[in-house]
Amino acid sequence: MIGVTVGEDGIARCAWGASPPEYRAYHDHEWGRPVGDDVGVFETLCLEGFQSGLSWLTILRKREGFRAAFARFDPIAVAAFGDADVERLVADAGIVRHRGKIVATIANAQATVRLRDQHVSLAALMWEHEPGARRPPKGGDALPASTPESKTLSAQLRRRGFRFVGPTTVYAAMQALGIVNDHLDGCAFRTSAEGERARFRVPQ
Numbered sequence: 039m040i041g042v043t044v045g046e047d048g049i050a051r052c053a054w055g056a057s058p059p060e061y062r063a064y065h066d067h068e069w070g071r072p073v074g075d076d077v078g079v080f081e082t083l084c085l086e087g088f089q090s091g092l093s094w095l096t097i098l099r100k101r102e103g104f105r106a107a108f109a110r111f112d113p114i115a116v117a118a119f120g121d122a123d124v125e126r127l128v129a130d131a132g133i134v135r136h137r138g139k140i141v142a143t144i145a146n147a148q149a150t151v152r153l154r155d156q157h158v159s160l161a162a163l164m165w166e167h168e169p170g171a172r173r174p175p176k177g178g179d180a181l182p183a184s185t186p187e188s189k190t191l192s193a194q195l196r197r198r199g200f201r202f203v204g205p206t207t208v209y210a211a212m213q214a215l216g217i218v219n220d221h222l223d224g225c226a227f228r229t230s231a232e233g234e235r236a237r238f239r240v241p242q
Contacts, residue, residue: 042224045057045062051066060095069214070216070231071231073161074239075241076150076154077112081104083200083208084143085097087142087201088202089210090202096134104132107130113151116143117144119144124140138202142202146200149195149200152198162241164217167187168187169185169187174222174228175222176223178222183209184206184208195208216235
């Protein structure tokens with residue numbers, strides 16, 4: 039994943055976002071665009087946890103299955119899941135059937151609800167760790183696996199009861215949620231992501 043690539047449509051993209059179609063749509067319309075609602079942030083954090091050890095393409099292709107299985111990632115609904123739900127989900131071929139990650143998703147919903155009870159937004163907590171301005175990355179090899187901000191955020195989330203939120207997973211979520219803009223220098227979508235961030239109101 040070095041530099042950008044120009045597709046048959048003449049548009050320059052981060053190399054990973056050129057194909058297949060699922061990657062292209064995700065790269066062009068979602069990745070790096072700011073998300074500020076708790077449901078969207080919760081979904082992304084959980085899906086990044088499920089992705090650990092797998093291809094993100096697998097997660098994208100199963101995303102609607104995940105949404106159906108996990109009450110469209112409503113934290114209050116998922117927090118109420120019990121043992122019967124865990125067994126239902128372990129048998130659901132529409133998702134990644136990893137018991138530990140399923141249980142972690144329920145625990146993360148419960149942690150999100152506890153934050154709300156303390157008048158803390160999960161989205162606001164994530165956005166508190168937005169880094170300062172930095173130069174656009176020139177190539178995929180310039181992208182870190184984690185950063186000081188993702189390490190700090192990971193530690194905070196774990197202290198609050200979240201699981202499968204190591205620094206690498208958290209950094210991937212920060213990239214996806216637009217907390218960092220890692221579209222490469224020369225990618226046509228870097229500027230549009232920057233524009234959305236300029237208009238975005240950081241959750242409090």
